[in-house]
Amino acid sequence: MTNFPSLINANKYESYLSLFYKLIREMYTGRSKILSKYKISEKAHFLPVEAPEWLLGITDTPSDHLPITYCPTEYLLDPRETIKFCPECMRAGYHSVFFMLKSISMCAVHRCNLLSMCGLCCNRFLGTIPIDSYFDCPVTVGRTDIICRTCKLSWPDISEGHLDLSERADLLSALTVWKSHSDWYRSIVQGASQSSQLCKDYYSDVTRDSAIAPLEARYKLTSTERLLGMIEGGQKAYWIKFHNNLPLSEMATEQYHNLREYVAFYCLEIKQKYLADHDECCLKINSLTGYMPMHEARAPLCVPALAYVVLRLKLACAIWPTPNSVASEKSCFDNLFRYIEPDIKPAELRKLIMFIFLKIMGDIQSNVTRGRSFNILLRTQSVTNDFFYFRRTMYRWRTVCRSDFEMDSSCWISADGTYNKLSVMWYHDQSPYKAMMII
Structure with a gap:
């Protein structure tokens, strides 16, 4: 031969x-x-x-x-x-x-x-x-x-x-x-080999859509889906630099109380800036996160109010919901304190809390725009470099509860005591199962 x-x-x-x-x-x-x-x-x-x-x-x-x-x-x-x-x-x-x-x-x-x-x-x-x-x-x-x-x-x-x-x-x-395909896929496969969960999500049909925008921003490349015209527009994603280290020593009582005051003040800043016209929405959604009702309870969809409520829950709970869940605004900030140094600078702490709020709000918009009902769950996750990006939120989504009556009538927030979950529901979604938004 x-x-x-x-x-x-x-x-x-x-x-x-x-x-x-x-x-x-x-x-x-x-x-x-x-x-x-x-x-x-x-x-x-x-x-x-x-x-x-x-x-x-x-x-x-x-x-x-x-x-x-x-x-x-x-x-x-x-x-x-x-x-x-x-x-x-x-x-x-x-x-x-x-x-x-x-x-x-x-x-x-x-x-x-x-x-x-x-x-x-x-x-x-x-x-x-x-x-x-x-x-x-x-x-x-x-x-x-x-x-x-x-x-x-x-x-x-x-x-x-x-x-x-x-x-x-x-x-x-x-x-x-x-x-361009080669550049994109070589970057994604390298990220997956380095244990990036975001890169691994890209290869799954279920999670690919949500991973595209942040990966485009991370690698400064255009995805194959966008090049082929399979997706257009969408939310822009941004990455931030934040030095994340677990505390090297236990937090003293005085440090704990000082940090609680700082975090409470920064949360109030967010509320005053983003929820000035959403006080009633915040109260209604917050009421769904206490001890779960025996029967389904509803609240109108309000993206910024929902994001704020979930922010407060995330700062307090590693896992939510639980049988003993308390309303978000009655919760503490102990989950946050697991991930920050006791002597963190106030400016860094303020930036971190604002980032988490914007990240949650962007993720809510990303899920709602798919027109699918989904459950919101908080779970303990390793805080890696994959965590530090957020999606841009459009103005109309920050005012959706007041300006878009069609959206308000077809989409709402639901709490079901039987299953201990918070859900965003679409009237027209006939799918037999709900997607998950895990924060």
Whole structure:
């Protein structure tokens, strides 16, 4: 068996499967013989965690062509089960490595939805079928391309396709669009490897939407979803610098009382600034957070008042609700004191409390704008670098209880004593389950 990898052209961000397909045709042999030659198992071939030897002979940048570079293994498609493709790209003999990510559903070059190969085309692409069948001409003698009637996949001879030279040059030039995808996914996968929960959330279909804006702000990059036009506008996110260290020593009584006075004053500042016209809303929502009622109780949706009530609960409770929950404005600040130094500067403390309020208010807007009912829960979480960002809140959301009567009638805050929870309810949401907002 002769090795000709140097004759194979590796296009930008072309998948290793596409390059292997070229290698099969160039070497005129099957997949199993090539893997045997390079001592590669089937499992390692289909989900490679490092560059195989055959790929090193084709390109100087093997990581560009491996899906593991851009995504953890559990969020990759197994090519033995599913292979997505762009019909226009494949017409020119090109298959992008990004098509192997579960989260990608569109081609960035042609702005079209990806299709799935049928079983026969998968076998052909993976080198499962006999090598002689690659060169059959079932339509007319001399024809080197085949169009599958099942999945509409066009099979060019090696990689030349039936585009003219100018069309092919245009397509290869357009492949630079994948560079932005590469920058984005390399940043996210690196963050996930460093245990960033926010980066891990991005890979989940359930939490991806909420993670996009803060990750764009963190890495100063545009997400693939925004580049593909799948999302537009939305809330901007901002990160702050805050030195977070657990207290090195126990807090003295005098320090404890001094800090309580400071925090109470800073909370009053927030209330005067953001809730000047929302006193009644605050009272109604606050009443829902005491000992839970036996039957459902309601209050109109007021984003700033709800954010303030949740802020007070967060400053007091590591976990909420509990059977012995007290109303937010009767609560203390002991949960906050677990995370700050006893000698923290008042200016830093004021900044921290304001940040938490803005973060909660932005998260409430983000959840409400999805039009889904959701439960609000406070849970003990590790305060890592992922915590220190907040979303910008639009003016109309800070005044929603007074200016948007349609919103007020279709969306409300609910407390149910049976399950000990606080919920934001949408009248039109018919989903069988509620989302969670965990703070």
